[in-house]
Amino acid sequence: MAESKFKVLTNGIFKQNPIFIQVLGMCPTLATTTSAENGLGMGLATTAVLAMSNITISLVRNFIPDKIRIPSYIVIIASFVTMIDMLMHGFIYDLWKTLGLFIPLIVVNCIILGRAEAFASKNGVFRSFLDGLGMGLGFTASLVLLGSVREFLGNGSIFNYHLSDVKMFAMILPPGAFIALGMLAAFFNYLGIKRSKPKKAAK
């Protein structure tokens, strides 16, 4: 039986969270989460690309021959990323400057191609949109959480709001990204295992 629309939307946020559960899109996750603000900007830009590419791929899914579906999806995704890049450059210049190279790199974020292949190419337009939106919001929430943890531990602030004088610089450097991501992934998986145990016991 097909999942309800609400479940399609919330799957990406909790049950199939792309970062902590599916462990996808690690490159932008590790690179852009040096602060909560960067994580939010990157997450929202990715959400926009995910939702729009899912809609488009779902619309054209019956016209694209199987053999060229991957290059076609990449052309569609790259076009949306270029569009977002240009729009951010023109209308939110400061954030565009901060995120720099990471915006064009959304093209190679495997979450987007993964959802196109696994969901949008097999489902209707509205459900694909909800899937893209849910996955994007899950990705954004994860980046903001990871960025907040790293910014707080590394710089004593969250969203540039000063909270503490304790600064562990390693947390905003690459090793800190791996440490924080590992800790958070372990925590969320522990919660998932803990929740699934009573259900299994009930069966």
Add this chain to the structure above:
Amino acid sequence: MREYLKTGITLMVITIIAALVLSVVYTVVKEPIANAELGAKLKAIREVLTDAETGELLIAAENIPETASELAEFEWFPAGFDSSEGIIYTATSSQGKVESPAYKFVKEDGSEIYVAIGIAVGYGGDVKSMAAFVSGPNGVSLNAIKVLEYSQETPGLGANIANAAVQQRFFPIASKGLDKGVRVDKDAGVTPSGDQIEIRKQEDGIVTVSDVMTGATITPRAVAFSLNAISEFLEKAGVR
């Protein structure tokens, strides 16, 4: 054969549609992009043309450029420099370059102000800094700087160069300090504190940043290289 043709044509149609859509979006955002870039540059020019000591504009407010055409009137190309590739000067004493064009403004008292953008490599990429140099009876001094490009620097470390409090450590610098070359305190091997911060900057060109940018030396060093490149360019142009 027919199948190959079909897949080829399908892919071609997709790319043509993508190119058309992108060209439409580009046409729409072309102007906002140009405005955003120009706006950032004009804002920086206004900031560096503000007297670092009094907080007042060095030239009359109505003379500060507000459009691309107004800005073009202040472009300055000294003789003997090739600016065809967007770079008007590459420094020989430090690893810095000067972007083309440079700008020249004239104060009411007739003294000249030179504004240029210096480029040097930071931790992750180019760091661009705009600086205004003012000519006076005691030679040419640095009035103010504004770091324009630092997007590849590490947030929380090198990217702290964006903070106004950090940038203020670099200016003003008197002619005497510029002659010795701008250096960050770590490179100079000293750690001035209190009144010495200002004295060593003016006398020796030593900029103290180790207390406000702990753990990041490469980015402020890039700013120092940029300033030295502009200073050297002005010297070669016969201004200093």
